[in-house]
Amino acid sequence: MKVFIIGAGQVGSTVVEALHADHDITVLDMEPARLSALAYKYDVATFEGDGTSRRDLSQAGIANADLVIACTSRDEANLVAGMFGRREAPHAKTIVRTSELEYVELWREGQLDVDFVVCPELETAHAISRAIGVPAARQTDVFAEGQVQIVEFDVEEGAPKSVVGVPLRDADLPRDSKVMAIIHGDELTLPGGDSVIEPGSRIVVIGSPRAAKEWGALLAPGGASVQDVVIFGAGRVGTAIARVLSGQGISIRMIEASRERARAAAEQFPKVRVYNAVGFDPDFLERERIGLAQAAIFAMRDDTKNLYGASLAKVHGVPFTIAVAHEAVSIAAFDQAGIDVAVNPRAVTAEEIVRFAHDPRTQQVAMLEGNRYEVLDVTTRETSRYIGTKFRDMPVHGALIGAIVRNGSAIFPHGDDVLQAGDRVIVFTEASNAPWVIEAL
Template sequence: MRVIIIGAGQVGSSIAASLADAHEVIVVDTDRERVDSLTYSLDVLAIEGDGTSLSTLREADIETADLFIASTDNDETNIVACATATAVSDQFTIARVKQTNYLETWNHTGGAFGVDFMVCTNLLTAETVVRIIGLPAAQDVDVFADGRIFMAEFRVPNGSPVAGQTVASADNFVELTFAAILRDGSIIIPEGETVIEAEDDLVVIGSSESTHAFAGDLAPGHTGDRQDIVIVGGSQMGVQTARLLEDRGLRPRLIEHDHERARELAEELAGTTVMESDATDREFLDREHVGDADVVIAALDSDEKNLLASLLAERIGVDRTIAVVETTEYTGLFEAVGVGAAVNPRDATAEEIIRFTHDTDTEKVALIEHGHAEVLEIKVDPDSILEGRPISESMADLPAQVVVGAVTRNGSIITPRGDTVLETGDHVVLFAETAVIDTVARLV
């Protein structure tokens, strides 16, 4: 497959990196230095030029491309690039946008702007944040099989009843699989005897009920639908999160320091209490009892401010903090210093785009540890090595770093055991390390 990617920023390069092994990738960017560095760091063709100009696209051989991804930081550039590409050729186009109004237009018109698939960064990030809020102690949550199967990455809290237990004793749930433990940067595929330690990152795959019940075991006393949620910062991400929470019947509070922006947000968000104040004003935080909040979400305009706001919230007694982190490299750092969960908009975007580049049987992808591992959803077809065999048998043919997390058949969940025989049409949710992902994708 020939893939053209417009924009070699963090999203563009991480997509390029994940596609470069299996496909022919051409990256277009206006920045000379980025083009140069990409030429040497990845096995891709990097072209300097404007992705919206026809001559640049011709230079990239647009007519022969199968997939066109516009992933610059500018919404309008991405849309115009897709429209231009569609005008001259008939490849599949993907546009990355930030603003939800473009996504709304695209949804309502059934594919406007010559865009075949639109990924909205702000909405994806907000959705991730809201899912994490729904699961105590979770750092990342993704859903598969039309929402029936949850993949959750938990940070085991200090003093959690689960810390110190073996996997066998902790797993009291039929519809739950412990897919991996991430400890000190390495990935452990857990056996029954593996001991779970505090501060481990635990990846589990299973039904919604089991995942939520396990979250209750992990961090007792933190569940409940009526959560008091405070959003710090009126960025687009903050607004989107507030809106999604409003849709769920919650009444979040949002703190924004800019006078004009606060008024704008208050007009836009009818179900949110907007406060105009500096989120680091201790007197204000005390008066409004922000310390009693269940969750504080930091969605300010810079990573540093988000870190500060999250740590301050932790200090005044907030149960959980979630920070939006723009710089991919910082996410681990944030979680290391005590931020409950760090959400990276670019990761979310890259995930969403990469799932289109896998074979058609792969329906959904989640990136774990920013690309060290992936969780895939695969529809079993007759060519798959999984088809018609017990799982234990087919696992022997797959690399060791693969775990079958959950299976749905005809819309209901079946728990994968060693002797479960998979059939055509089953949806399988797999955990695999990125190093072996292409092998896995090919075999299954």
């Protein structure tokens, strides 16, 4: 596939990194320095030019592209580039990055003539919303338009006996969920009915978002769902988070140092309590009892502020801190400081783009344990030899089907369910087995 990328910034280069091995890539940017850095690192064609100039785009060969990705940091430039891409390469898919939620809504209403609109702020908000939904999770991701969630948990001493220490077939597992893997030390097993979850191991669970939450409540003793958060920063990221979380009935407080932005946020969200204050003022934190909040989200523009704010929140007793890391390198620093979750908006965006860009039939959606295991999202062909097979009769080949999406809704199959042609199958497999799994389905 020929991919044409406009913008070689953080999002663009992350996309290049993910796609360069399997696809022919052309990158267009106005900064020669960025282009040469990319060209030295990856085998890609580069072109210095303006993404809003139709002549530059056609000279760079946009007409041959199968996929056009406009991901500069400027919304207007992306929209213009996407529009020209449509004209020059009518059969190519177009992806446009935007920071404006309004454009995302326009696209959803069918008013924008592009195939996919991705918004870093919104993706960040969704990622944070997932993390908050299952606070005990080590990692979590969603597939199939949010209907299927995969979560990785640490199983600790004191986890309930209904799940831990008994064979899975006798365990009282949350409905619509399945244990996909049990990891003990270096060893990973694909569990059967006889397998037992032991304290100290790690498990990967697939299920509906509701089941994922139930798992979280089950495995975090005394833990509870997050219903009360404080968001530091009412910029674009902060307001996107507030928008997503307030839709889930979570009680939200926002803290913003700029009077204008605080005012705008307060006007936009009538139910959110917005404070015009510096989030580092100990008197303020004490007076407003920020330490009693269940979770604090740091969405300020400056990573150092997010780092310091989150550390301060920990000092005040906030149990769950989530910080936005605008620079990828900040994640390690956040880890050092004991921050619980770090989200890099550009990387999250690149992931979304990569997910869309992949082969429509097979989507390698996630990797586990240092790339030894993969989660695949495969649509079954009519010629697959497993069509019509009951799940209990499926061969065990180091792969496990966790969920299928049929007619748009997710099913978490049991032994008597039957695989049908056209099912989207979420498969957990060893990486070495992946080609075999894709071929067999």
